[in-house]
Amino acid sequence: MNLSPAELWIGGILTLMIFSFLYRDNPFYKFAEHLFVGVSAAYWMVQGVWGTLMPNLVAKVAPGMVQSFMPEAAGKNPEWHYLIAALFGVLLLTRLVPSIGWLSRWSLAFVVGYSAGTNFIRYLQSDFIAQIRSTMIPLVVQGQGGLDLGASFSHLVLIVGVFCGLVYFFFSKEHHGALGRVSRIGVWTLMVTFGASFGYTVMARISLLLGRLQALIIWLRLVSGGS
Template sequence: MDWSTVQLWVGALLTLMIFSFLYKDNPFYKFAEHLFVGVSAAYWMVQGFWQQIVPNLLAKLAPGSFENIIEAARGQQPELVYIIPLILGLILLTRLIPSIAWFSRWSMAFIIGYTAGSNLPRYLVSDFIKQVEKTLALPLVATHADNWLQWIMYSVSNLVVFGGVICGLVYFYFSKEHTGAFGRASRAGIWVLMVAFGASFGYTVMARISLLIGRLEFLGSWIRSFT
């Protein structure tokens, strides 16, 4: 039996073990679930080590020691600035030692500082300013169309986006009581959001079915291997 056959059989048996959960929780499912947790944690750890720590940290700090593994390190000078992420990375691991775990906050602070500092301008530009621009730039009366229906629909569609965004924002504005015209706008906002949620639901169903198709195709290829 060659490796590919072993792999196919192991894969198929684990697939069936996990599908057995559909009948009820059982030891086969638990076995596969726990195996998956262990294997995936190690998978990530190995990826982090070989794809980042070795080529982008160790090979930059001590290129001579790694030139047989990382070709790009050959003939390079050490870049001592990378001592900083090395120290912060090692400090992060102090979290595993309860007595000095508080040290890891320094590395966490760097991670949080990076995430906050990089996200703030990008969310501001891509997800806020550009969205406001795109909403306000919509012509509420269509300027060109091939026929009368298209003209009406272009205008209605743009109005749906413009009005929908305004009403949706009104719904999320909680500092004023939702009564009168404000309340009606808020109610319209709910309807727009409901259409969006309906679309999301439809797409979610679609996604889940696609994944099942993939697994059944795999089981099909396993069954075909019997012949």
């Protein structure tokens, strides 16, 4: 992405302000931190208004009002039922007025009901049934020259790992004896997963760091008059 000199200058200075925290908390970091809070709150609000509220509420309820700058709304009949969503939205804002703040529970109830209804089905389908189905794989894998030892071992690791991991999460019985040993293997499997996740997290952060350092180098070149 090509950035203008002004974007590079501001971005570079703000980057240095954030990195100054590595020394210790200071006014430059606080300035950048507070700016970040304000700008990001407004950014998501604006995105919500133009990306969701305008096309999904205003254009549906009052298409005539927005057809000058939203051509897709022209000639459409108003769909009044979207006012219910608007009402729920306005009720949510009553949280800012303590005396009638309890009305915001109605909106919250819709959000909770929607999340519960969709999650109930979605998690059952994709995270429960589909995951169990994907774990039901053959333990003995036949290759071109007979038994494929490597693939069979990998399948065994997967099946045993999932089973033992699930046993570890089974808290209705104390983990002693055979159950304890199986649960211990589950812990080891989970530790491999956490280690891998940690490795990936570190790499993602380092990759971001490199990106910022690269941006700083581009900015410093600009400052020094280079290309």
